[in-house]
Amino acid sequence: xxxxxTSPGALSGLLVLDLSRILAGPTCTQILGDLGAEVIKIERPxxxxxxxxxxxxxxxxxxxxxxxxxxxxxxxxxxxxxxAIDLASADGQQLVRDLAAKADILVENFxxxxxxxxxxxxxxxxxxxxxxxYCSISGFGQTGPYAHRAGYDFLIQGMGGIMSLxxxxxxxxxxxxxxxxGIADVMCGMYACVSILAAVNHRHKTGEGQHIDISLLxxxxxxxxxxxxxxLVSGDVPGRLGNGHPTIVPYETFPAADGPFILAVGNxxxxxxxxxxxxxxxxxxxxxxxxxxxxxxxxxxxxxxIRRITIERDAADWIKTLEDAGVPCGPVNDLGxxxxxxxxxxxxxKISLPHPISGSVDLIGSPIKMDKTPVIYRAAPPTLxxxxxxxxxxxxxxxxxxxxxxxxxxxxxxxxxxxDKGQEKA
Numbered sequence: 001x002x003x004x005x006t007s008p009g010a011l012s013g014l015l016v017l018d019l020s021r022i023l024a025g026p027t028c029t030q031i032l033g034d035l036g037a038e039v040i041k042i043e044r045p046x047x048x049x050x051x052x053x054x055x056x057x058x059x060x061x062x063x064x065x066x067x068x069x070x071x072x073x074x075x076x077x078x079x080x081x082x083x084a085i086d087l088a089s090a091d092g093q094q095l096v097r098d099l100a101a102k103a104d105i106l107v108e109n110f111x112x113x114x115x116x117x118x119x120x121x122x123x124x125x126x127x128x129x130x131x132x133x134y135c136s137i138s139g140f141g142q143t144g145p146y147a148h149r150a151g152y153d154f155l156i157q158g159m160g161g162i163m164s165l166x167x168x169x170x171x172x173x174x175x176x177x178x179x180x181x182g183i184a185d186v187m188c189g190m191y192a193c194v195s196i197l198a199a200v201n202h203r204h205k206t207g208e209g210q211h212i213d214i215s216l217l218x219x220x221x222x223x224x225x226x227x228x229x230x231x232l233v234s235g236d237v238p239g240r241l242g243n244g245h246p247t248i249v250p251y252e253t254f255p256a257a258d259g260p261f262i263l264a265v266g267n268x269x270x271x272x273x274x275x276x277x278x279x280x281x282x283x284x285x286x287x288x289x290x291x292x293x294x295x296x297x298x299x300x301x302x303x304x305x306i307r308r309i310t311i312e313r314d315a316a317d318w319i320k321t322l323e324d325a326g327v328p329c330g331p332v333n334d335l336g337x338x339x340x341x342x343x344x345x346x347x348x349x350k351i352s353l354p355h356p357i358s359g360s361v362d363l364i365g366s367p368i369k370m371d372k373t374p375v376i377y378r379a380a381p382p383t384l385x386x387x388x389x390x391x392x393x394x395x396x397x398x399x400x401x402x403x404x405x406x407x408x409x410x411x412x413x414x415x416x417x418x419x420d421k422g423q424e425k426a
Contacts, residue, residue: 009036010373014200015395017099018042018080019108019120021049023153023182024216025137026076027189029107032196033079034366034375037105040391041080041382042096045413048084048384049073059358067357074361074381076189078353081387084413092411093118098396101128105196109137112147122211132209133199135192141215151216153182160184160220165227168242176240188219249295250274250306253332256315263310263318264328268292273325278309353380385415 014037018029026041026049033039043049055070086092097119100106106125108115115121122134136142139151157163157178168174192214199210221228227238227246238246243262245251250271253260265271268284268291275284283289283305288298295302310318315331322329333341339350348365355361366375392398392412406412 008373009034009376010370012036014038014104015102016040017096017103017106019096019106019110019115020137021109022051023076023185024188024192025107025109026051027186028135028137028192028196029080030076030078031189031193031366031368032105034368034377036373036376039080040099040103040387040395041077041082042087043082043084043384043413045084045086045385045410048082049077051076052384059355059361061357062359069355069357069361069381069383074363077381078363079376079378080382081391082382082385082415083388083391084385084415085388086411087118087120089409089411091406091409093120095392095396095406095411096120097125097128099391100125100132102395103129103132104200105133105135107135107137107192107196111150112138112142126209126211130209131203131207133196133203133212134209135196135199135212135214137188137192137214137216139216141218142213146217153185153216154178156184156216156220160217161224161228162220165224165238165240167240169240172242174240174242184216184220187223188214188216191219191222244299244303247296248292249299249302252303254307254310256310256313256318258314258316260332261310261315261318262330262332263306263322264330266328270327271295274322274327277321277325277327278306280305280309351377353377355380356383356386383415385413388412388414 011032014032016029016032016037016039018025018039018041020026020029021043029039029041041049047053051073052068052070054072056066057071058066059069059071059074061067085095087096100120108120116124122132122136125132125134138147139156140146140149158176162184163176163178166179167177192212195212195214199212203209230246231237241252243252248264248266251264251266252262254263263274265274271289271292272281272284275281283302287294289295289302319329319331331337338344344350347369349367350362351365352360352362361380363380365377368375389400389403392403398406403412403414407414
């Protein structure tokens with residue numbers, strides 16, 4: 001589906017300078033771009049964002065060959081201009097300072113102290129632009145004993161506790177397992193975006209910018225949510241329950257004759273309905289299972305009984321019958337099934353945007369639906385350096401000769417290598 005919106009977005013008029021890479025920062029700035037902000041993505045000449053080489057898969061060109069655009073990079077970089085500047089050079093640092101002087105928001109995820117050595121830290125830039133909202137994303141934050149460490153999603157999932165809750169129990173042959181996507185990075189990007197929008201509102205009232213310090217570890221700990229607070233309240237250290245829920249039973253996957261399905265009983269009435277449909281009304285009448293608290297306490301007795309019942313019928317049969325009775329349930333879809341699901345398609349969660357190399361590229365849509373200022377899909381993720389000249393002309397009023405001179409020195413990349421193959425970038 002080709003899906004573009006040309007009306008101004010909610011954040012139209014805001015200029016974002018994106019010095020981030022990988023996933024947390026780019027997730028944040030892609031959301032800002034979707035909502036209408038202009039996002040200038042600063043990348044390294046010749047190489048760009050690390051994730052450009054994180055494949056396969058890579059986007060194919062018209063002849064079916066791999067390009068330099070990895071699917072990983074494409075996942076979080078639409079609605080941005082790619083400007084390739086060498087931040088190791090004094091001239092490159094000055095260009096970024098000049099852009100920061102005009103920006104509303106700056107997002108960076110360098111190691112603590114790296115940008116200070118280059119004169120691109122908040123304390124330096126706020127003297128040029130007191131209204132600048134400067135968001136630092138790091139593994140462990142700007143303070144504390146771990147501040148100097150590099151942070152990666154997998155590491156943070158382990159340190160932040162979510163892996164201790166994910167996977168099947170030891171007695172069921174399980175082990176600690178990370179989530180199948182970089183959820184620590186993504187959620188950190190979400191918290192960063194919320195913080196930036198709060199800072200924008202503060203600036204509306206006061207005229208002043210501020211420094212935002214967001215860390216992957218802090219964000220990870222914050223979304224332990226009910227499990228984290230349950231530990232703080234009880235002192236107990238929860239273990240792994242596979243697909244089970246710590247305080248609701250039955251609420252997990254169950255085997256059908258042709259594969260698993262999800263049964264998500266949320267209250268006692270729903271459990272009673274399930275038991276009737278399952279041909280086992282006596283389970284709902286048993287004092288061991290009558291209330292949810294009873295079922296949680298006796299899950300190891302109840303779950304095997306339910307599994308022996310569900311295995312007798314196909315998943316689709318269970319799902320239809322239970323849905324008709326108002327008992328929450330559903331399939332366990334693979335990604336092929338997800339992106340062909342009629343509800344997903346109706347909600348524009350699969351989109352297609354024009355791309356200069358492949359002709360078009362399919363992407364995941366935004367979940368944000370706003371009736372007055374809808375999400376804007378202006379452009380696919382840019383090729384490396386594709387917008388360098390245009391941005392420097394518009395925002396810094398550099399002329400062609402100045403830009404060409406900087407490019408000759410290797411300070412700028414003007415994006416003249418879009419046919420590079422992904423495997424050469426990796």
